[in-house]
Amino acid sequence: ERDYRHVESDVVLLAPLRRRKGEWTAGVLMISRPFFSTQAPYTMEDVQMLRCELPRQAWLFPAHTAMRRVPTADSEKPSFAPRATWTLLSLLVLLAPNAARCADDAVAFPFGTASPAPPAITVIEPQKSGGILAPGKAFRFRVTADRPVEAGAIRLWLNGKEVTERLLVGGTPAAREVTLEGLAPDTSYRAKITAENSRGSTERVERFYTFRDKVDGYRGIWWTIGEIVSPYGDKNSGGTGFVANHTVSPMAVYAPEVEKTFFVYGGTTGPEDRYLLAMASYYDHKRHRVPRPTIVRDQRGIDDPHDNPSLTIDEAGYVWVFIAGRGRHRPGQIFRSKQPYSVDSFQEVISREQTYSQIWYIPGKGFFHLLTLYTGGRELYWETSRDGKDWTAQPAKDLKKLAGFAGHYQVSRCDGHRIGTAFNYPPGGKPDRRTNLYYAETADFGRTWTTVDGRPLTIPLDHPKNPALVVDYEAQRRLFYISKLVFDAEGRPVILGLSSRGHAPGPDNDPRLWEITRWTGERWLTSTVTQSDHNYDSCSLYINGERWTVIGPTLAGPQAYFTGGEVGLWTSTDRGASWNLERRVTQNSPMNHSYVRRPPNPADPFFAVWADGDSSRLSPSRIFFSNSTGDRLYMLPYRMDADYAEPVLLAPPIPPPADVSDFFQTKNQ
Numbered sequence: 001e002r003d004y005r006h007v008e009s010d011v012v013l014l015a016p017l018r019r020r021k022g023e024w025t026a027g028v029l030m031i032s033r034p035f036f037s038t039q040a041p042y043t044m045e046d047v048q049m050l051r052c053e054l055p056r057q058a059w060l061f062p063a064h065t066a067m068r069r070v071p072t073a074d075s076e077k078p079s080f081a082p083r084a085t086w087t088l089l090s091l092l093v094l095l096a097p098n099a100a101r102c103a104d105d106a107v108a109f110p111f112g113t114a115s116p117a118p119p120a121i122t123v124i125e126p127q128k129s130g131g132i133l134a135p136g137k138a139f140r141f142r143v144t145a146d147r148p149v150e151a152g153a154i155r156l157w158l159n160g161k162e163v164t165e166r167l168l169v170g171g172t173p174a175a176r177e178v179t180l181e182g183l184a185p186d187t188s189y190r191a192k193i194t195a196e197n198s199r200g201s202t203e204r205v206e207r208f209y210t211f212r213d214k215v216d217g218y219r220g221i222w223w224t225i226g227e228i229v230s231p232y233g234d235k236n237s238g239g240t241g242f243v244a245n246h247t248v249s250p251m252a253v254y255a256p257e258v259e260k261t262f263f264v265y266g267g268t269t270g271p272e273d274r275y276l277l278a279m280a281s282y283y284d285h286k287r288h289r290v291p292r293p294t295i296v297r298d299q300r301g302i303d304d305p306h307d308n309p310s311l312t313i314d315e316a317g318y319v320w321v322f323i324a325g326r327g328r329h330r331p332g333q334i335f336r337s338k339q340p341y342s343v344d345s346f347q348e349v350i351s352r353e354q355t356y357s358q359i360w361y362i363p364g365k366g367f368f369h370l371l372t373l374y375t376g377g378r379e380l381y382w383e384t385s386r387d388g389k390d391w392t393a394q395p396a397k398d399l400k401k402l403a404g405f406a407g408h409y410q411v412s413r414c415d416g417h418r419i420g421t422a423f424n425y426p427p428g429g430k431p432d433r434r435t436n437l438y439y440a441e442t443a444d445f446g447r448t449w450t451t452v453d454g455r456p457l458t459i460p461l462d463h464p465k466n467p468a469l470v471v472d473y474e475a476q477r478r479l480f481y482i483s484k485l486v487f488d489a490e491g492r493p494v495i496l497g498l499s500s501r502g503h504a505p506g507p508d509n510d511p512r513l514w515e516i517t518r519w520t521g522e523r524w525l526t527s528t529v530t531q532s533d534h535n536y537d538s539c540s541l542y543i544n545g546e547r548w549t550v551i552g553p554t555l556a557g558p559q560a561y562f563t564g565g566e567v568g569l570w571t572s573t574d575r576g577a578s579w580n581l582e583r584r585v586t587q588n589s590p591m592n593h594s595y596v597r598r599p600p601n602p603a604d605p606f607f608a609v610w611a612d613g614d615s616s617r618l619s620p621s622r623i624f625f626s627n628s629t630g631d632r633l634y635m636l637p638y639r640m641d642a643d644y645a646e647p648v649l650l651a652p653p654i655p656p657p658a659d660v661s662d663f664f665q666t667k668n669q
Contacts, residue, residue: 122144125137144176167179186211233616241266334391495516
């Protein structure tokens, strides 16, 4: 019902795009110029609304063609009464270089504007790739208008500094093509573009990045699984840079030879992006600093942290990164650092099917890799390699299966030459019903598997009732979310997990109990640590002699009953029989903390590492670590202006607000 009489071009065409049955479709509104002179004012009943199948094209109707009013129900195609000849010109408008994006679901074409408007600004490069500008590309944008735009009326600021004099402006006054070259590599940019003409002025802000090998700061990925809509959010959401323990492991390893803790995480480009980057870095204990993190692999549009990396270090010091794929449709990769004890660059060893990689290196023997393959649900497999050069390209065909009844999630651990794994199972193959606790181990590098007391297991395990069963949560009608496996001073397994009444978030499924199940040498014994308010409040467990410690988001956070919370440190001196809250590691946080991870051989102050994030909505996600007593809380720099930076000590332990507007102004501490 807007007035189109001012339009000077021959035709107005508006095409709101919709996705339907895999094809692009559009409800196309076409108004010919003769209509303007005969109808003033007019209503929508006076024009024709048509629905056409437009996978790659729309139609332009020349000035000498007028529309007949044909009811939509009578025909799917337009009818025309030509003034001179029958003419229909096909125009590939979706591929036309002058098409300007004006909204998320609409494309406006420059042969007509719907109302008097200032210039339109369209970013051409970078394209939709997490804002990363491809190598060899310049930052490019287009300015289109129905009134001339002078070259000098286009201005650009980068990170607050005007760089208009560097612009290369071409094209015509109605369609300006603008280019900016000479950008620094591995840098985040905030571009503010302005353009004006007699119609008025337009401003557009665009974030983009020139990342090649490094990122100028530590930015965790934000994610939601998208399965539940409730007052308490999804069943899994928030800052997932370190993701749950039952997926990839380990995500950090201390190297005493160089006094560095190497770690990996799921990163992203900027504070409003969901674009997964598999990242690697280290904390230098001697210098108390971190470098700019390295991009091991750009995950090319994936935002799912199930594709997060894990790592190990071989006896020569080379850092190996295992990137998880997802199911059978998204391959994973194995990378090896080009130099010992370095994350500056990596080379890909193999790309193949592998999910939830848990990788352990045993000196003198080589790699022991536990992984999941979707051969019949989430089934558990393992493989070994002496030097990392002989990985099979067909894991589902060549590897041995450990367990395969309805699917499994596992946590694993290396204790000398012994490998242990603890896992659950979802009845009917439904992850939301995961329950039970099982334990199996091998002391001969996978040749045989036994129960904790040495009874041989027949592999693969193919039934829920088998000798590896530790706790029958299914009989208790409770779910079980497995979190951590460690060994005590006597080499006996201790398993940490959370049991609950149901998978959906919210108080209806309380109580959610953090439980320790340990082998006494004669039997399995279970005790309660504390309660939580979400099934994915993932914690880490530590045993140092008689001091047992749990660090994790067990305390209510700002997004109550959502994933994560405030981090607490719990201790026990009686082998887990009783627990005390010794310290609140984080306080008054603006966002929940989640997925606390640990190196298998931690060294202070890098004892526990995790990310935060608003579990109720998209937000930035920062990375934190703390020492063994929880009285030193550090935040890694979200933005770095130099090659190295010191972690920020938070005293008191209150994380700062995550203000997106401050992202490009933050300086190193």
